[in-house]
Amino acid sequence: xxxxxxxxxxxxxxxxxxxxxxxxxxxxxxxxxxxxxxxxxxxxxxxxxxxxxxxxxxxxxxxxxxxxxxxxxxxxxxxxxxxxxxxxxxxxxxxxxxxxxxxxxxxxxxxxxxxxxxxxxxxxxxxxxxxxxxxxxxxxxxxxxxxxxxxxxxxxxxxxxxxxxxxxxxxxxxxxxxxxxxxxxxxxxxxxxxxxxxxxxxxxxxxxxxxxxxxxxxxxxxxxxxxxxxxxxxxxxxxxxxxxxxxxxxxxxxxxxxxxxxxxxxxxxxxxxxxxxxxxxxxxxxxxxxxxxxxxxxxxxxxxxxxxxxxxxxxxxxxxxxxxxxxxxxxxxxxxxxxxxxxxxxxxxxxxxxxxxxxxxxxxxxxxxxxxxxxxxxxxxxxxxxxxxxxxxxxxxxxxxxxxxxxxxxxxxxxxxxxxxxxxxxxxxxxxxxxxx
Amino acid sequence: xxxxxxxxxxxxxxxxxxxxxxxxxxxxxxxxxxxxxxxxxxxxxxxxxxxxxxxxxxxxxxxxxxxxxxxxxxxxxxxxxxxxxxxxxxxxxxxxxxxxxxxxxxxxxxxxxxxxxxxxxxxxxxxxxxxxxxxxxxxxxxxxxxxxxxxxxxxxxxxxxxxxxxxxxxxxxxxxxxxxxxxxxxxxxxxxxxxxxxxxxxxxxxxxxxxxxxxxxxxxxxxxxxxxxxxxxxxxxxxxxxxxxxxxxxxxxxxxxxxxxxxxxxxxxxxxxxxxxxxxxxxxxxxxxxxxx
Numbered sequence: 001x002x003x004x005x006x007x008x009x010x011x012x013x014x015x016x017x018x019x020x021x022x023x024x025x026x027x028x029x030x031x032x033x034x035x036x037x038x039x040x041x042x043x044x045x046x047x048x049x050x051x052x053x054x055x056x057x058x059x060x061x062x063x064x065x066x067x068x069x070x071x072x073x074x075x076x077x078x079x080x081x082x083x084x085x086x087x088x089x090x091x092x093x094x095x096x097x098x099x100x101x102x103x104x105x106x107x108x109x110x111x112x113x114x115x116x117x118x119x120x121x122x123x124x125x126x127x128x129x130x131x132x133x134x135x136x137x138x139x140x141x142x143x144x145x146x147x148x149x150x151x152x153x154x155x156x157x158x159x160x161x162x163x164x165x166x167x168x169x170x171x172x173x174x175x176x177x178x179x180x181x182x183x184x185x186x187x188x189x190x191x192x193x194x195x196x197x198x199x200x201x202x203x204x205x206x207x208x209x210x211x212x213x214x215x216x217x218x219x220x221x222x223x224x225x226x227x228x229x230x231x232x233x234x235x236x237x238x239x240x241x242x243x244x245x246x247x248x249x250x251x252x253x254x255x256x257x258x259x260x261x262x263x264x265x266x267x268x269x270x271x272x273x274x275x276x277x278x279x280x281x282x283x284x285x286x287x288x289x290x291x292x293x294x295x296x297x298x299x300x301x302x303x304x305x306x307x308x309x310x311x312x313x314x315x316x317x318x319x320x321x322x323x324x325x326x327x328x329x330x331x332x333x334x335x336x337x338x339x340x341x342x343x344x345x346x347x348x349x350x351x352x353x354x355x356x357x358x359x360x361x362x363x364x365x366x367x368x369x370x371x372x373x374x375x376x377x378x379x380x381x382x383x384x385x386x387x388x389x390x391x392x393x394x395x396x397x398x399x400x401x402x403x404x405x406x407x408x409x410x411x412x413x414x415x416x417x418x419x420x421x422x423x424x425x426x427x428x429x430x431x432x433x434x435x436x437x
Numbered sequence: 438x439x440x441x442x443x444x445x446x447x448x449x450x451x452x453x454x455x456x457x458x459x460x461x462x463x464x465x466x467x468x469x470x471x472x473x474x475x476x477x478x479x480x481x482x483x484x485x486x487x488x489x490x491x492x493x494x495x496x497x498x499x500x501x502x503x504x505x506x507x508x509x510x511x512x513x514x515x516x517x518x519x520x521x522x523x524x525x526x527x528x529x530x531x532x533x534x535x536x537x538x539x540x541x542x543x544x545x546x547x548x549x550x551x552x553x554x555x556x557x558x559x560x561x562x563x564x565x566x567x568x569x570x571x572x573x574x575x576x577x578x579x580x581x582x583x584x585x586x587x588x589x590x591x592x593x594x595x596x597x598x599x600x601x602x603x604x605x606x607x608x609x610x611x612x613x614x615x616x617x618x619x620x621x622x623x624x625x626x627x628x629x630x631x632x633x634x635x636x637x638x639x640x641x642x643x644x645x646x647x648x649x650x651x652x653x654x655x656x657x658x659x660x661x662x663x664x665x666x667x668x669x670x671x672x673x674x675x676x677x678x679x680x681x682x683x684x685x686x687x688x689x690x691x692x693x694x695x696x697x698x699x700x701x702x703x704x705x706x707x708x709x710x711x712x713x714x715x716x717x718x719x720x721x722x723x724x725x726x727x728x729x730x
Contacts, residue, residue, distance in 0.1 A: 071694060078484045095697060099483045185569065185578075241588075249569075250587050251675060258569050395696035398675065405678035409588040424503075431497075431698060435481035 028323045029083035030060045033069040033308070037275065038143070041344055049330050056323035058085075066092075066308065067394060073313070077102055082313040084324055087142060089308045090129060091393035094215065096311050097138050098391065098436035104312040104321065106328065107136045112318070113325035121332070121350050125302060125376035129387035130309050133217045140328050143346040144307040145272035146372035147192070147200040148287040155183070155265035155283070168291045171266060172236065175245045178265050187245035188266035191253035194400040195306060196268050196290075197233065198225055198421075203385035204290050204375075205229055206301035214388035219433045221390065223425045226418035229296055234407055234414035241408045248408050251401040259285075270306055271372035274345040287371040289378075301385045303375035307346065345369060347376070391432025396425050469710065475703035482697035494704035503680060504688070504705075511684045514598065515662035522602045523654060526609030527647075531639070533610075534617040544614065551607035555665065559672025562600040586674065590681025593674045597682050600673055601666045608661075609654050616650035617643065648728045656720055663713055685709050 034042045039062060046058040063069040066089035073086040088096050096103055110117035119127060119137050130139045149171075151164050156174065159181035165171040175187025190196045202209045208224050215221035240246035247264070249255035259267035260280040268290065277285060292299040312324055330336070337353030340346065342362055348354045354373060357363065363370040379385075390396055400421045407417035476494050480487045498504055533544055550558070565573040568585050577584040586593040620643060628638050644651075667687045670676060676683035676691060683691070686709060693702030 067695060074482050074697075095482055099481065099485060101485055102483045248588055251677065254563075254567075255569070261570070263569055392696050392698070395691060398677075398691070398695065402677060402679045405588055409590070409678060411679065428696070431701070435479060435486060 025057045026055060026319055026323050028056055028058045028085065028320060028327065030058055030085040030087075030310075031063045031069055031073060031083045032060055032087040033063060033066045033089070034087070034143070035062070038344060041340065045331070045340075049327055052330065053326070056326060058323075058327055070095075070394075073311075077313065082315070084316055084320055085310050085312055085327075087308050088139070088311050090306055091397060093130060093139070093309070094219070094389045094391045094393055094432070094436075097389070098219065098432075102314050103138075104314045104316070105136060105138045106140050106312060107138070109312055109321055110325050110328070113322045115325040115329050117329070121352065123347070123349060123351055123354065123376070125381060126305055126347065126349055128216075128381055129305055129389075133213065139309040139311045140331070141305075141309045141349045142307070142331075143272075143344070144305045144349065145270045145346060146303045146305055146375055147196050147268055147290055148271045148371045148375070149290055150259050150267045150269065150273065150277060151286050151288055152259065152262065152265035152281075153284040153286060155181075155262065159183075159265070164286075164288045165266075165291060166289075167294050168233070168236070169293075171291045172240060172245070175240065175266060179243070179245050183263070183265060185244055186247040186258060186264040187240070188268075189247050189249040189255070189258060189264045190268035191249060191256050191273075192269060192306075193248065193251050193404050194397040197237070197404065198230070198400055199388060200290060200303055201230070201233060203302065203304045204292055204300050205296045206298040206382055206384050207296070208384045209388055210390065213383040213386060215390045215429075216386055216388070219391060219429070219436050221429060223390075223422045223429070226415070226422045229293070230418055231414045233293070234404070234418060238407055238410070238414055242410075248405070251398060271347075271369075272307070272345060274368060285368075287368040289371060289375050300375075300378055302378040302381055303372070304385060304387050305347070305376065341369075342366075347372060390425070390429060391436060392428045396428055399424055399428070472703045472706050472710070475699055476707050477700075478703075479700045482699070490700070494700045495708075498701060498704050498708070503683070506680055507683045507685050507688045510594075510680070510682065511663070511686075514594065514601075514666075514682070514684050515659060517594075517598045518601045518605065518662045518666070519655065519658045521598065522605040522609055522658060523651070525602065526606045527613050527651075529606065530610050530613035530617055531643070533614055547610050548607045550604055551611075553604065555604060555668030556672045558600050558604045559597075559669040562596060562603075562669075563673055566596055586678075588678050590678055593678055593682050597666070597670050597673050600669045601662065604669065605658060605661060609658070612650050612654055613647070616647045620646045652720070652724060652728045655724065656717060659716055659720070660713060663709065685712075 030042075030046065032039075032042050042060050046060045050057050061083070063072045069086065070088050070092045073082060073088070076082045082102075107117070107119065119131070119135060122137075122141070126141045126144050127137055130141055131137045155178065156164070159174070159177045161174045161177055165174045171188060179187045199209060202214075202225055207227055207229050208214060210221040210223045210225070212218045212221040237246050241248060249258055249264075253269060253273070256267070256269055256273055256276065257280070258264045259269075259273075260277060262283065271287065274287070289300065290303060310328075312321070332350055334350060334352040334356055337348045337350050338356045338360070341348040341353060341357060348357060403412070403417040403421035403424075406412045406420075407414050412420070477489060477491060478487050479490045479493070529547060533540060533547065537543060553561070563571070565571050566584070566586065568574050568587055574584050583589075584592060586596045624642055624646075625638055628642055633641065663684075664686055666684070667690050670682055670684060670687045671690070674682045676687050685705065689702050689705045689709065692698045692705065696702075
């Protein structure tokens with residue numbers, strides 16, 4: 001009985017195998033770090049692509065968190081079993097691009113494969129982060145977001161704040177009012193301390209984080225974010241931390257819940273927080289652009305992105321690269337990008353997809369999703385706001401946060417902490433420069 | 438006259454030793470030698486370029502003030518964890534050794550935490566003590582205690598020490614209990630008849646007779662705090678705030694895995710290895726003298 005069933009199963013399998021076309025399908029391995037709903041989106045994209053043609057098969061594999069995925073890719077490369085495509089978060093960019101030979105730049109890939117590819121079709125605020133200073137795109141932007149200020153409208157109304165604050169002084173005032181109205185433990189706060197208060201803050205105020213266009217123009221970059229503007233901002237935070245008008249909430253985003261729970265009515269974090277906020281916050285909320293200091297000339301400039309891009313690994317066969325190139329063309333299609341953006345909340349990467357979403361009237365119903373795009377495209381990016389590229393950035397963010405913590409805990413002055421963050425970061429950059437020849 | 442059996446086969450003892458030697462070689466000597474070799478190299482994360490730099494990784498390591506800070510943190514952390522986990526476990530074990538009604542249940546519950554992975558243990562403690570979400574942090578706040586491990590280094594240290602101790606008590610408890618049960622009752626009864634109270638009996642009879650167990654646990658606990666606790670630290674504080682909970686082993690992990698600086702990280706693990714070998718040697722040379730077998 002069991003044997004007969006087995007026989008039948010074998011027969012069916014053989015029949016199916018014979019029914020599929022005889023020529024080989026080229027498999028393309030895609031390692032990614034997307035969880036939950038975004039994982040489904042990744043699988044759906046691969047499925048749709050595989051159904052759209054019969055020469056290539058994209059196989060997505062979940063590899064854990066962003067650092068896990070990146071480390072898995074690096075380890076696999078060392079073992080000679082790297083995937084074709086790997087999703088790497090934005091701070092891993094310098095490490096990836098310095099690995100000449102380990103990666104295949106996207107502009108080269110598209111040229112070799114003869115795929116139509118116009119870098120100008122993509123939003124410069126996004127591709128700038130992943131391109132050389134000459135504008136050659138090195139990796140393919142996949143999921144991008146930016147920092148926005150999340151606002152609990154109900155609580156602001158209760159505290160008698162009529163308008164959503166636009167500048168930092170207005171935020172400080174609002175936070176004091178919120179504190180007086182019962183938010184004793186948190187007037188305002190933020191996730192991703194270094195990203196918000198150093199990286200985005202600098203771009204938004206058009207002040208450099210480091211020389212050489214924040215490292216985009218060369219690995220011999222030197223950090224400079226201990227300028228008077230930065231010091232003044234940190235001094236303000238230190239002062240407000242004393243009575244919890246501002247309350248530090250950690251280096252990563254584990255404390256985002258402080259917004260949804262109603263504890264912090266003003267909270268700066270990624271625009272990618274949208275889906276979570278929508279499902280957990282039981283109040284009327286919205287997102288607003290990051291605040292700025294009105295006395296800083298040129299502020300607000302434009303924000304920079306966070307998120308991840310797809311890197312193509314080196315040493316693969318030409319026909320496999322052709323498949324990867326076709327997949328990227330597939331991902332860039334306007335309708336697909338627009339759809340992806342409206343479902344996931346991540347930013348569209350092409351201008352056409354953005355314009356289509358505007359034309360469809362999507363933002364009138366969902367203004368929160370437009371805030372990061374308004375920030376990114378606020379002004380033409382400058383040297384200080386195109387992006388940033390520092391070696392060892394994964395660890396450097398922690399190092400910067402360490403110094404912010406020392407300052408907020410009252411162990412160092414704002415100037416001392418930022419000086420230390422700069423000099424320790426520079427030491428790290430020099431080590432990286434030596435290995436990244 | 439003593440009769441002794443002598444194996445004439447010269448090869449046999451070595452053959453019998455081989456399985457153990459292979460395991461020691463594969464899991465200790467080989468990786469350790471790799472670490473030593475790596476510590477003289479400067480390599481990028483992908484292993485595309487590799488350059489022999491001699492002692493440069495070590496000199497730059499000892500030029501970092503943060504490295505000395507992490508040493509100090511390690512000393513504080515490991516002595517707190519070892520002392521607390523040993524003494525609390527001993528207290529629990531002596532209580533469980535009494536004739537209790539629900540001794541079985543009590544013992545089982547005591548052993549449970551050992552089955553929890555370090556990272557999971559860390560997450561559990563975060564849930565309890567997260568400044569704004571934690572279930573146990575709220576009562577602290579009601580008492581007007583400004584509990585803030587995100588910024589206060591001492592609070593963060595207290596938190597990781599609690600998690601690490603909680604995790605290790607089970608293991609120590611198990612060994613102490615076994616040790617207590619092997620102490621002959623007659624000795625204790627004899628001293629009771631001589632008029633020694635419970636405390637005196639403990640310090641003069643139980644504690645000395647327990648010393649082999651205590652010594653073994655001391656060595657094991659020191660190794661535990663040095664190497665096994667980084668999962669807890671990573672989950673609870675990520676080494677922060679401001680490096681207040683960055684122990685030496687956590688720094689190895691952070692520099693190597695997050696920073697991609699394999700050479701510098703290898704140099705740190707070599708230093709760590711030397712320290713632990715040294716500590717264990719000291720323990721065997723001086724502390725063991727006081728042990729009564």
